[in-house]
Amino acid sequence: MKIIIETPLPDEEDTVVIRCASPDQQLINMIYAYQTEKTEITGYRNDKITRLSYQDVYYFEATDNRVYAYCHSDVYEVKHKLYELEEIFSTFDFERCSKSMIVNLEKIEFLSPHFGGKLEAHLKNGEKIIISRRYVHNLKIKLDN
Template structure:
């Protein structure tokens, strides 16, 4: 794949153009990555005790509320963040999706989903004991998003 950068003082607004002979997985992923980068409005700082951490969002499995606080879970650790869930929904990239009133998860880390027709479905992540539950209300949106990513 070639990457070309054109610089011109005649351009009023920056523009990214992807030229391809077909839309394949690589092109789709590139488009999503560019959209995600452009949509980031703020940098998220993670806290543990009195220490600030600057983690890649890709390390985050999910965000959840507990006792009026928001926690970010990685495979091995838990950090506090100073946002509300609705604020995180606005600033997180597209691979994060709300799955219950109290949880936003990273689609890139889903290992399995155990469906329950009568109650919440369970999502598990690879190489960790951590899991979250998807409410029946959000289940269809989650499945649609996963299906969309396979295309």
């Protein structure tokens, strides 16, 4: 992909032009993210507040009535419920993988079968998470698109 940035004349409006053979899902997601600006959430860690991009999050997990965002090597508490995060990131590659977890499909390196019809997701940061049998079908459909 080639990116060209040009500075408009002082009286011209900023314009974004996308030229492609056919838009794929990732491009559509980027356009939507730009239009809605819902690409970041606030994370809390050690009395510090950090803006987290959806691209930095590997998965969200609910534990003990709290929700955490797991990034490459850090974990942040977020002040959203899982269902709210599903709505916020519905146009991105996030999918429910268990009752208490939502995974970023872009961060999955590969899947392997697990006991009882479950799947084990091997993430790009070396972590492994279990995909609940109930959510395997929907996750496979989303991965195929």
